[in-house]
Amino acid sequence: MTDMEINSKEVAGVTFVGLKGDIKSTTSGEVMDALVGLVKGGSNKLLINLEGVDFISSAGLRSILVAAKLLKNSNGQMRICGANESVRKVLETSGFTSLVSLYPDEDEALAAFT
Incomplete structure (x- = not known):
């Protein structure tokens, strides 16, 4: 049993993913499987909410x-x-923001989808 909680729901073509817990080497595989599964399952707009995440490691970033x-x-x-x-x-600092944009809350992130 890991200490990672992953919830997802689709609303109007956007898949909301809520992560709760630290994303580190022991939980990053679970996070990657969930996200990749959503993408391969046809989700092409992912909104990831990190409100419940206090720590992310390089494995989590990956x-x-x-x-x-x-x-x-x-x-x-x-x-x-x-x-x-x-x-x-x-x-x-990892350069992640050149690929993915960060927003303060779900409303602003949602408004940024084209």
């Missing part, structure tokens, strides 16, 4: 990056919202 690249290859889009300051800093 799990989100894999799904982001899959989406990019299929003309899909990913938005991330709700990251706290420390998680946002990790995303920004």
